[in-house]
Amino acid sequence: MFGDLRRFDTGLSPEADWFRQWFQDLFNEGGAADIRSVPRGSFPMINVGRTDDAVRVYVLAAGLGMNDLDISVQDNVLILRGTRNALPGHGEEDSRRPSFRRERFDGEFVRSIALPEGIDVERAEARCHDGVFEIHLPKQEELKPRRIEIQAA
Missing domain, CATH: 2.60.40.790 (Immunoglobulin-like)
Structure with a gap:
């Protein structure tokens, strides 16, 4: 029933999507992930x-x-x-080795x-x-x- 719920397809390749996420993370450095979070x-x-x-x-x-x-x-x-x-x-x-996300x-x-x-x-x-x-x-x-x-x- 909910199998088709997902983020909207951006039409970008996985590499472009990864780059977009990396770019967002780069400029959000020091910020909080959401309102309940402490700063990174x-x-x-x-x-x-x-x-x-x-x-x-x-x-x-x-x-x-x-x-x-x-x-x-x-x-x-x-x-x-x-x-x-x-x-x-x-x-x-x-x-x-490159890593896609490292939070620890x-x-x-x-x-x-x-x-x-x-x-x-x-x-x-x-x-x-x-x-x-x-x-x-x-x-x-x-x-x-x-x-x-x-x-x-």
Whole structure:
């Protein structure tokens, strides 16, 4: 039923279609693939959440292990630094072969995330499971919101 749904035929040869796609990618360098994407080269991807007690950062870094990522905090900036190795069989000898599309980033990376004031760096913790790093950054006790009881007058 839906077998005939596809992009409109441009009438171009496969080589011309490949060149058109390459040209679009060339001038879209640094841009996002769609509205939900991060700019190209943003690795690793992150999710950040905040509660009254802490800030949690989830680092989505498939293929990285515990020893592949260096996590530090300096001047309320969380710094993620590391190296992502090439996939087996896709090393330097593969770079001599042309590829039609390459989206996986290999090499060194640094990513910085501004943190809110009042993070207790001494109590920060990080865990790794299946390429997802969870960084727990508790807030300083004196900066946590406190409930004030209302008493009858």
